Amino acid sequence: AQSREQELQDVPIALQVVNAQMLDDVVARDLSGIDMFVPGLVVNAQHPTQPSFQLRGISTDDFGIGTDPAVGVYVDGVYAGRGGGVLLPFTDLERVEVLKGAPGALFGRNTAAGAISIITHRPGSEAEGRARVRLAEYGKQYVDAMANIPVSEDSAFRLNGVFNQADGWIQDANTG
Secondary structure, three states: OOOOOOOHHHOOOOEEEEEHHHHHHOOOOOHHHOHHHOOOEEEEOOOOOOOEEEEOOEOOOOOOOOOOOOEEEEEOOEEOOOOHHHHOOOOOEEEEEEEEOOOHHHHOOOOOOEEEEEEEOOOOOOOEEEEEEEEEOOOEEEEEEEEEEEOOOOOEEEEEEEEEEOOOOOOOOOOO
8 A cells, every 4th residue: 555565554544455365265256356345345347348446436437538537456556547457357366455545646646536456476486386167057167277487596487377258148038
């Protein structure tokens, strides 16, 4: 919240941190899966290419050129804008920070209501890998995988992949 590491209780702003374990526990696929666990946050993902965010009742519904959202979404400190890319799948996250209020001094414009900061895991110095498979009704198949490959003492690659598919769930009355 203040662009430095510190204890949550010492931060002088209203915020909530959702860590990777909670994201796994609630099976959140993207930001639209955490709004029921963060008081004051509403994520409208009915139009995946133009999601809207609301914090403490403040939002911007105008998608015209030159208008900015009231809630800024940042991925590893980089502003993500308005596009559907802000609903990126949660594959290798460390945490999601939801800052309520106007943290504009640290995040810049587009944060009149607050900011959502998505922090991914950094590449590490040890080789590691992980894969997860989720199956559900209506042909739902979800697979994500991660590989961390150290190259030298000071560099590494961290690769992530997602496969997400589901069959239709509406039955045609004429054909069954």
